[in-house]
Amino acid sequence: MAGFARGWVTSVTLVKPRAGLLTSRYEPEHLQSAMTATGEDFLLDWPTLAFQIVNGVVWAMFLGLIALGLNAIFGLLGLLNMAHGAVYAVGAVIAWYTVNRLGSFWLAVFAAPLAAGIASIPVYRFVLRPTIGQDMMVGLVATSGLLFVINDTLLALYGGSPGLVPPPIGGAVGILGIYYPTYRLVAAMMAIAILAAFWLFLRSTAIGLWIRCVAQSPTLAKASGVPVERVYLIIVVLSAAFAALAGVLVAPMTTISYQMGLSVLGPAFIVVVVGGLGSLGGAVAAAVIMGVARGVFSVFLPPTYAEVCAIALFLPFLYFRPNGIFRGRA
Amino acid sequence: MRDRVGIVTALGVLAVLCAIAPLVGEFWSGVLARCVSWMFLAISFSLAYSYANIPSVAQATVFGAGAYAAVWATSLVGGNMILIMTAGVAAGALIALVFGALLLKMSHSGAAIGTIIFAVTFSMLGNAAVAYTGGTDGLPMPAQAFHLLGMPFAVGPNIGMLLLGSAVLAALLVAFWLFSGTRTWRVVRAVQQNAMRAQVLGYNAAGYRLAVFAVSGCVAGLGGALYALISRHVAIEVVSLSMSLKSILWAAVGGVTSIYGGPIGVLAVQLASELLLRWTVRVDLIIGLMLIAVALWMPRGVMGLRRSRSSQQSQ
Numbered sequence: 131m132a133g134f135a136r137g138w139v140t141s142v143t144l145v146k147p148r149a150g151l152l153t154s155r156y157e158p159e160h161l162q163s164a165m166t167a168t169g170e171d172f173l174l175d176w177p178t179l180a181f182q183i184v185n186g187v188v189w190a191m192f193l194g195l196i197a198l199g200l201n202a203i204f205g206l207l208g209l210l211n212m213a214h215g216a217v218y219a220v221g222a223v224i225a226w227y228t229v230n231r232l233g234s235f236w237l238a239v240f241a242a243p244l245a246a247g248i249a250s251i252p253v254y255r256f257v258l259r260p261t262i263g264q265d266m267m268v269g270l271v272a273t274s275g276l277l278f279v280i281n282d283t284l285l286a287l288y289g290g291s292p293g294l295v296p297p298p299i300g301g302a303v304g305i306l307g308i309y310y311p312t313y314r315l316v317a318a319m320m321a322i323a324i325l326a327a328f329w330l331f332l333r334s335t336a337i338g339l340w341i342r343c344v345a346q347s348p349t350l351a352k353a354s355g356v357p358v359e360r361v362y363l364i365i366v367v368l369s370a371a372f373a374a375l376a377g378v379l380v381a382p383m384t385t386i387s388y389q390m391g392l393s394v395l396g397p398a399f400i401v402v403v404v405g406g407l408g409s410l411g412g413a414v415a416a417a418v419i420m421g422v423a424r425g426v427f428s429v430f431l432p433p434t435y436a437e438v439c440a441i442a443l444f445l446p447f448l449y450f451r452p453n454g455i456f457r458g459r460a
Numbered sequence: 461m462r463d464r465v466g467i468v469t470a471l472g473v474l475a476v477l478c479a480i481a482p483l484v485g486e487f488w489s490g491v492l493a494r495c496v497s498w499m500f501l502a503i504s505f506s507l508a509y510s511y512a513n514i515p516s517v518a519q520a521t522v523f524g525a526g527a528y529a530a531v532w533a534t535s536l537v538g539g540n541m542i543l544i545m546t547a548g549v550a551a552g553a554l555i556a557l558v559f560g561a562l563l564l565k566m567s568h569s570g571a572a573i574g575t576i577i578f579a580v581t582f583s584m585l586g587n588a589a590v591a592y593t594g595g596t597d598g599l600p601m602p603a604q605a606f607h608l609l610g611m612p613f614a615v616g617p618n619i620g621m622l623l624l625g626s627a628v629l630a631a632l633l634v635a636f637w638l639f640s641g642t643r644t645w646r647v648v649r650a651v652q653q654n655a656m657r658a659q660v661l662g663y664n665a666a667g668y669r670l671a672v673f674a675v676s677g678c679v680a681g682l683g684g685a686l687y688a689l690i691s692r693h694v695a696i697e698v699v700s701l702s703m704s705l706k707s708i709l710w711a712a713v714g715g716v717t718s719i720y721g722g723p724i725g726v727l728a729v730q731l732a733s734e735l736l737l738r739w740t741v742r743v744d745l746i747i748g749l750m751l752i753a754v755a756l757w758m759p760r761g762v763m764g765l766r767r768s769r770s771s772q773q774s775q
Contacts, residue, residue, distance in 0.1 A: 210572055212705070260756050266569055267515055271712050272755035274705040278748025286742060392701055396580025399573045434588035441581050445562065448574060452566040 178429055180306040186425025188314050190417040191321035195376040196394055197401040197413045198328065199369025204402065205345050206365050207262050209269040213276035215391030215398065216284070217246055217370050221377020222386045223284055226293045229381075235298035238378045239320075246374035247367040254366040262362065277391075284388035297382040317379040324372065325414060332410070337364060396441060404447050406454025416454075420444065466720030466763060467637040473723045474626045481619045490617025493690045495730050496625035500683020502710035502722030503632075504552075507676035510717045511652050512669045514563050517704050518575035521582045522559075522677045524699030525551040526684025528592075531599050531694050539604035541613060545628075545685045552681015553674050560673040564666050579701045586696040598695030601688060615689045625686050629723070632679065636719060648672055709747065712754045715763025724762050 196218055203211045224245065225238040257276060261269040297313035305315070332338035343351040344361045352358045377391075384390070401420060405412030420440050428436035477496070481489045501523045508516040529551030530544045537543045559578055563571040586593045593599065606615045614620055639645055648668055651658040655665040688694050697703065706729075713728050714721025729750065733743050740746070758765070 204569070208569075210569065210576070212576075257752055257756070264759065266572060267509065267708075267712070267716060268755050268759045270515065270517070270572065271708060271751050271759075274708060275748040275751030275753075275755065277705070278702075278744045278751060280748075282742055282745035282748065285744075392580065393584065395701070396577050396584070399580075400577045403570060403573050403577070432588065434584050438581055438585050438588070441577065448577075449562055449565060452570055 177308045179426065180308045181310065182425035182429050183422055184305060184308070184310050184425075185314075185428075186421035186423070187418060188318040188421070189424065190414075190419075190421030191318045191325070192376045192380050193394070193397055193401055193421060194325055194414040194417040195321045195372050195379075197398045197405070197417060198325065198410060199372045200398050201402045201405070201410065201413050202341075202365050203369050206341065206348075207258065207269075207362055208266070209258060209261065209273060210266065211369070212270060212273040212395070213280055214273075214369070214373055215393075215395040216277050216280035217250075217373040217391070218377040218380075218394055219284060219386075219388060219391035220246060220280060221374030222295075222381040222384075222390060223288045223377075223388070224374070225295050225378040225381035226288070226386050229295050229298075230293075235295065235382070238381075239375065242374040242378045243371035246370040250366050250370035251363065253370075254363055258366060259359075259362070281388055281391070288388050290388065293386040295381040295386065313382060317383075320379060321376070324375065325410075328368070328372075329410065337361070341365065397437070400441055400444050400448075404444050404451075404454055409454060412454055416444075462637055462641045463718065463720060466718050467633060470633050470720040470723050471630055473727060474630050477727075478623055478626050481622050486618060489619045489622050490690070491730070491734055493617055493619075493622035493625055494687065495726050496622060496629060497683050497687035497690055498707070498710065498730065499629055499723045499726045500632075500679050500686065501707045502714065502726050503629075503719045504676040504680035504683065505707045505711040506714075506716055506719045506722055507679060508673055509711070510719075511648055512560070512673040512676060513568065513652050513655065514560065514575070514669070514673055515568065515572040516559070516563075516575045516673075516676070517572060517701070517708070518559060518579040518582070519676070519680050519707050520701075520703035521579050521699045522552045522555045522680040523684040523687070523703070523707070524582075524586070524694070524696075525555045526681030527688040527694040527698055528599070528684075529681070530685035530688035531601055534602045534604055539606035541606055541608045541615075541689065544689065545682055548681040548683075548685025548688070549678045550681070552677040552679070552684065554677075556674045556677020556680070557670070560670045560677075563673075564669055575704075576701070579699075579704050583696065583700050586699050593696050594694075595696055598693050598697075601692040601694075606689075616692050617690055621686070621690045625690070628682070628686070632682075633720065705751075706747070709751050709754065711761075712751070712759070713761050715761030715765075717760065718763040721761050721763040728762075 196214065200211060200214045203209050203214070221238075221242040224242040225235060228238040228241060229235050253276065257272050258269070261272045297311065299313040299316055301312045302309040303312050303315060304310075332341060340351065340356045340361045341364070343354070343356050344358055348358050351361075397420060401413050401416045404420075405414070405416035420443075423443050424436050424440035427439045430436075431439060474496075477492050481492060484492075501519060504522065505516060505519045508514045508519060526548035529547045533544050533547035537547075559575065563574050566574055587595055589595075590597075601615070606613045608624070613624075647658070647663055650661075651663060651665045651668045655669065658668075659665040684698070687698065708716075710725035710729055711722055712725065714723065714725025729747070732750075733747065736743055736746055754761070
């Protein structure tokens with residue numbers, strides 16, 4: 131935190147936290163003054179808008195990472211994974227532990243996805259696999275059960291008090307005429323790299339080909355010799371690892387709590403639906419649109435209302451394009 | 461078409477609750493009264509899922525709308541309980557109609573996701589709009605001289621509210637049982653089983669689904685209003701996603717395909733939770749494990765067990 135603050139104050143003064151992802155910890159002073167200004171003296175300056183747009187794009191990368199797993203599990207296993215957000219919270223809590231108990235943030239970047247991936251194997255074997263192919267509600271009930279179990283376990287181990295993780299990289303860099311925290315950009319780059327790597331993995335490896343085959347027709351894939359069960363397991367493990375990693379990367383930018391996963395479920399699901407169920411590119415594009423919209427709204431509104439407005443912005447899409455705006459390109 | 465065993469079982473459960481209330485004391489009467497209000501929520505989920513074909517993960521939002529409408533209405537109309545409950549029903553119907561209009565255009569799974577989005581969004585909105593909802597602290601029911609049909613009535617977690625809630629629920633279940641033998645209900649079932657075929661046969665499938673979903677909203681709203689009268693306090697927790705998931709658990713334990721299963725599911729889960737609270741604070745963990753167990757080993761719930769047994773016997 132100290133490093134972040136040292137770098138940041140070279141350009142703008144840090145001000146008090148407000149609630150909400152990525153806008154909760156530190157805001158440049160001009161943002162607060164812009165938001166507290168009312169009526170005729172309200173002036174929207176470029177740095178304010180640029181900061182929020184960049185913030186929105188950065189947030190979109192993490193949202194894309196979370197939605198990726200949600201989308202993959204729905205697209206392949208046909209399950210609405212209600213516990214996905216809870217795995218994201220697990221990642222953030224692991225980051226809090228490694229920083230506050232072991233003194234290393236980067237350890238969490240490796241440990242959290244690994245732990246989530248390993249833990250997801252028995253979860254798949256004993257909870258998810260029996261629900262595949264059954265009525266959608268069966269999977270929904272099972273994953274809701276997982277959500278309760280994970281949340282309550284987090285409450286028992288981590289507690290109910292909110293926690294903070296200092297950014298591991300301090301300073302700020304100039305971008306679009308503003309200074310933006312370096313860590314957020316690095317974390318967003320990591321998220322982009324993972325999304326790109328997953329896309330390459332899907333396009334250029336045998337397992338990626340299997341995954342695409344199973345997504346199109348599990349029966350045909352099975353008849354062609356594709357190990358469908360193994361593909362399902364890989365997707366569950368990767369989804370859990372991605373969600374946990376997103377939690378780790380977001381941890382230094384928000385307030386950590388055992389229930390933080392619930393608040394990302396809504397945006398993540400809307401991104402999946404608007405992007406088109408089963409469409410990776412669509413989900414990322416929808417995440418960017420939502421992130422930018424949320425950023426722009428947060429110039430004028432408190433974070434929660436900004437988030438709600440960004441979601442409301444997508445409601446016409448849900449009505450007129452219920453199968454997603456990018457469905458045709460999936 | 462009429463499920464005689466189902467209605468007798470559900471009414472029997474309510475009758476037993478009312479009979480034991482004087483014996484178990486005021487605390488347990490209050491617990492049971494709250495359980496009765498949640499039975500409306502469980503039944504509304506079953507209606508939405510099994511008959512409107514909308515797997516709604518936002519029924520607690522509708523329930524919460526009814527509860528808040530009851531609190532707001534009390535400030536406006538005083539202690540007239542009929543008007544308060546009517547406000548809850550109207551709020552539930554309105555929210556359900558808005559949700560339903562959006563959800564009907566979506567696929568089955570898309571509608572489920574849509575309701576998750578509604579549940580999370582309204583929960584966030586409710587938390588932010590503290591001036592109207594009281595946020596996590598909630599809003600107390602305004603102090604009024606409550607009266608029902610001209611007679612004074614003591615609201616709160618007491619035997620009187622348990623009897624009132626049970627009577628309203630029993631009337632609702634009997635009305636549903638009578639309605640389930642009509643020609644209109646056969647059309648609802650036809651639409652639920654194959655909306656496309658029903659549409660081709662000349663029925664307004666979307667209209668029927670929306671109407672059933674609105675009715676499920678009325679039921680949830682009525683339950684919410686009763687909950688507000690019983691608890692004398694409504695917090696934003698009642699519209700949370702967790703509450704909606706609990707309603708799914710109640711419906712799933714009782715048997716999601718039968719509205720008569722709701723009362724059994726609520727009683728089984730909530731009484732187990734109340735008893736477990738005496739030994740552990742990890743009740744959510746146990747509820748989670750129960751959800752998983754129900755999904756894996758009893759996906760049709762208690763009512764489903766009865767049906768599968770009867771189908772085995774007929775084979």
